[in-house]
Amino acid sequence: MSLQGKGDLKVAIVIDPSLPAGQLANTVATIGIGLGAGQPGFGNVKLCDRPGIAFLTSADRPVPVLQAAEEKMQDLMAKAHISKPDAGELILFPSFARLLHDFNNYRNAIPMRDLTEEKIDGIGLFGPTKWVNSLTGSLKLLR
Structure with a gap:
């Protein structure tokens, strides 16, 4: 089930850029799993190429990975929790x-x-x- 017709929905992942590469990758991956579990239609579209390789799509919309320092993460978590709409999901990865x-x-x-x-x-x-x-408009992409 795709969420394309289910309103104007967006996703973002925000990461502490000071994490070592392996921890950073693990954090993004586990948050991605949490997002997918919370919104099963976020990906989960089965496609098949011409030779017959079948696979599930990873997502049906862009997934920007943004960066925020430790103190900004606390602020972001608090604001997201307080303002979360019914159609919103908040996924956290505490250290x-x-x-x-x-x-x-x-x-x-x-x-x-x-x-x-x-x-x-x-x-x-x-x-x-x-x-x-x-919540994320002022954050920069992770580079």
């Missing part, structure tokens, strides 16, 4: 998640943490273009 290699440990740790006091390595946003733009 401490790297230390937990079992999802159940992560799930159990979250209620004991205050993410406003944690380093956030990445944020995924999906929702109305106006909302995503209001």
Whole structure:
């Protein structure tokens, strides 16, 4: 199912550019999985080329990867949480998640943490273009 006809929706991933390359790539990948899980129609379109190679599309719209320093990430997380519309999704990657290699440990740790006091390595946003733009309009592309 494509989201093309489901209103004006946009996606963005925001990453701390100071992360080492491997952690940066891992953060983008896991946030991408979270975005896809939250919006199954975001990709998941089966295509087939002329010789018969079948595959699922990665996304049905651009996915800009933007950068924000550690202190800006906290501000972005707070603003996104407060202003999130019903059609919006917020995906977070707190730095401490790297230390937990079992999802159940992560799930159990979250209620004991205050993410406003944690380093956030990445944020995924999906929702109305106006909302995503209001949060990310001043951010630069990751280079």
